[in-house]
Amino acid sequence: MKYSTILGGAVAAAAIAMGGAAAAQDQQFIFEPFSSNNSHEGEFSAGKRLSFAHYIVTEQHQGQLAVTSDIDIGTTFHIQLPLQKEPV
Numbered sequence: 001m002k003y004s005t006i007l008g009g010a011v012a013a014a015a016i017a018m019g020g021a022a023a024a025q026d027q028q029f030i031f032e033p034f035s036s037n038n039s040h041e042g043e044f045s046a047g048k049r050l051s052f053a054h055y056i057v058t059e060q061h062q063g064q065l066a067v068t069s070d071i072d073i074g075t076t077f078h079i080q081l082p083l084q085k086e087p088v
Contacts, residue, residue, distance in 0.1 A: 017076045019049050022069040030067055057081065 016039045022030065032056035057065040063081040 007083075012081050012083055014079045015076050016079070017074055019074050020072040021073075022067065022075055024069075027067055027069055031065065 002017045004015050006052060031050050033051040054065050057063045057079060061081050063079065065080075066078045068078070069075040
């Protein structure tokens with residue numbers, strides 16, 4: 001696993017690169033709650049945990065969370081967080 005961070009202006013950005021690739025159809029739903037590509041009931045899938053991470057980053061911190069994946073390169077999660085909270 002590799003990661004990089006960037007601080008610029010009002011945003012902190014991080015990219016976390018991991019081995020392995022996610023299929024294109026899985027990337028589309030990776031942050032959706034209750035999305036699963038297996039039929040094992042009672043298991044706590046990574047997809048459910050990623051929906052929690054997406055909620056925390058986007059709703060609690062007004063940031064962005066995205067994924068890119070390529071079979072030759074691997075999977076990278078992109079996280080952007082504002083350094084200052086926007087006034088409501």
